[in-house]
Amino acid sequence: MDRSYAVEIVYRGIFQKTLAKHISRGLVLAAAKEGKTGISFGRYGDSPERNGIPAKNFAIIAPDEETLEESMSQYEPKRVDVTVSVDDTLCKGVESWAWYGLQPINRLLNPGGKLVVTSMLGFDDLFKMIHTKDVPYELAIVRGIPSFSGLWVYKDDHTDVRILGTIARLVPEMLSLKAVEAAILEEWKDELKMLSARKAYERVESVVVPPGEGNAETPYEFTLPGWKEMPEGVTIQSIQMGGAIVDPETGTLGGYRPAVNPYFKKFSTRTMRPVVDFDTCIKCTLCWLQCPDSCFDVTPDGLYDARMESCCGCGVCEAVCPVDNCVVMVNEAEFTDNASQWEMWKADKAGYKAWVAEKIQHRPERSHGFRLRGLYQEQIKAMAAVGITKSGEEKVGGEDTTEASAGGS
Ligand code: SF4
Ligand code: SF4
Missing domain, CATH: 3.30.70 (Alpha-Beta Plaits)
Incomplete structure (x- = not known):
C-alpha cells in the first residue's frame, strides 16, 4: 500500500451510532494488525446527533504516520475510496443540517470506489434510489435487515464485522481478511463474529456500475449566502404565513x-x-x-x-x-x-x-427507539442466521448477545 485510503460510514444518527463506530474503529484496528496506521473519527458537524438524521464516521488508513498526517491536513475527506451505507434508505441521498441540499450517497466516491450497502433489496431496487454518477464505481450488498438500535443498547447482530469482511474482499490492498479476523478476535474475543466476517468476505455480491446508471433525478440544492453577502446585524426570518x-x-x-x-x-x-x-x-x-x-x-x-x-x-x-x-x-x-x-x-x-x-404489506423491519436489555434476542438469532448460512437454516449460537453500551458509544 503506497497511499492512504479513506472510508466513510454513513449512518442514522443515534440508532446506528455504535454500529458506525464499531466499523470505523475495526478498520483502524485491523490496519494496525498488518503494520499500517490509521485514525477513526466522527464528523464534527453531526454533533449533537439527532434520531435518524444522516451522520458520518470516517476511517483513514495509511502505510505510515507521515502519510496519515498528510491526509489529515484536511479534516473531512473530500474524496473516499469506500462509502458504507448501513441503511439502504440512505441511498436516496443524505441531508444533515440544511447545509447544501440533498447529497447523493455516492457523491464522495473516487472513480472505481466501492459503495457497500446493508440491504435485503436487489441491485435494481437500489438503483432506483442511488443517484447516477459520471464515473464508474462498484456496488456491493451486505445481506441483512439494516441494523437499528437505541442510544443505550447495541444490537450486536454481526453487521459490524460482516461489513469489515466485505471491505477486506473489495479493497484487499487496504486490508486483508487475516488482519480483520485478528482484530475481531482481539477486540471482541468472539470466534462467531470472526466467522461472520469470513462468510461475508466469501459471499460478497457486487456489480460494477457504469456511468449514468441509477436514479437520474437532480438532487435539490441551494446556495447559502457568503459572509460578505449577509445583512448587517442579526436577522432571524419569521415564519411565513401559509x-x-x-x-x-x-x-x-x-x-x-x-x-x-x-x-x-x-x-x-x-x-x-x-x-x-x-x-x-x-x-x-x-x-x-x-x-x-x-x-x-x-x-x-x-x-x-x-x-x-x-x-x-x-x-x-x-x-x-x-x-x-x-x-x-x-x-x-x-x-x-x-x-x-x-x-x-x-x-x-x-x-x-x-x-x-x-x-401496507411493506411495514418496516427496522426498529429503533427505546429498548431494554434482552429485547433484541429474537432478532439477533434471525440476523445471525441470514449472515452465516444465507439460507438461514443452519443452527447458530442462540445466546443473547445484546450488550449495554453506555452513552450509545
Ligand atoms: S411520521 Fe407522521 S407524525 Fe411523524 S413527522 Fe411524519 S407525518 Fe409527522
Ligand atoms: S388520526 Fe387518523 S382518523 Fe384522525 S384525522 Fe388523522 S388519519 Fe384521520
Whole structure:
C-alpha cells in the first residue's frame, strides 16, 4: 500500500451510532494488525446527533504516520475510496443540517470506489434510489435487515464485522481478511463474529456500475449566502404565513397548508413513511395535532395530508390514529417520490385504495427507539442466521448477545 485510503460510514444518527463506530474503529484496528496506521473519527458537524438524521464516521488508513498526517491536513475527506451505507434508505441521498441540499450517497466516491450497502433489496431496487454518477464505481450488498438500535443498547447482530469482511474482499490492498479476523478476535474475543466476517468476505455480491446508471433525478440544492453577502446585524426570518389549498375535484379553495423552511427538507431522515387511508379517516385531527414537524396540510374537504418533503418518519401519527390501519408506516424504500397522497386519492379513489393495500404489506423491519436489555434476542438469532448460512437454516449460537453500551458509544 503506497497511499492512504479513506472510508466513510454513513449512518442514522443515534440508532446506528455504535454500529458506525464499531466499523470505523475495526478498520483502524485491523490496519494496525498488518503494520499500517490509521485514525477513526466522527464528523464534527453531526454533533449533537439527532434520531435518524444522516451522520458520518470516517476511517483513514495509511502505510505510515507521515502519510496519515498528510491526509489529515484536511479534516473531512473530500474524496473516499469506500462509502458504507448501513441503511439502504440512505441511498436516496443524505441531508444533515440544511447545509447544501440533498447529497447523493455516492457523491464522495473516487472513480472505481466501492459503495457497500446493508440491504435485503436487489441491485435494481437500489438503483432506483442511488443517484447516477459520471464515473464508474462498484456496488456491493451486505445481506441483512439494516441494523437499528437505541442510544443505550447495541444490537450486536454481526453487521459490524460482516461489513469489515466485505471491505477486506473489495479493497484487499487496504486490508486483508487475516488482519480483520485478528482484530475481531482481539477486540471482541468472539470466534462467531470472526466467522461472520469470513462468510461475508466469501459471499460478497457486487456489480460494477457504469456511468449514468441509477436514479437520474437532480438532487435539490441551494446556495447559502457568503459572509460578505449577509445583512448587517442579526436577522432571524419569521415564519411565513401559509395559505388555502385548491381542491382538484371541486375547485373549492379551503383548508390550510402551513409554510415551511424551504431549505430544510427532512425526508432524508426517514426510513419509513405514513400511508393514510382517506376512506377510513374520521377527521379526528389527532395526527395533525401530534405531528412534531407540523407536516399535515388540512385539505379543503377536512382531511389531513402528510407533506412528504417535511415528514421525518417518526411514526407518531400512526401511534395516535384511533382507526385501525388508517395510518400505517411503510418502508421508505417502497417509494420513489414525495407526491401528495391526498392528490392521488382525489384523482383515482379505487386506484388509491389498491395502492394503499399493496403498500401496507411493506411495514418496516427496522426498529429503533427505546429498548431494554434482552429485547433484541429474537432478532439477533434471525440476523445471525441470514449472515452465516444465507439460507438461514443452519443452527447458530442462540445466546443473547445484546450488550449495554453506555452513552450509545
Ligand atoms: S411520521 Fe407522521 S407524525 Fe411523524 S413527522 Fe411524519 S407525518 Fe409527522
Ligand atoms: S388520526 Fe387518523 S382518523 Fe384522525 S384525522 Fe388523522 S388519519 Fe384521520
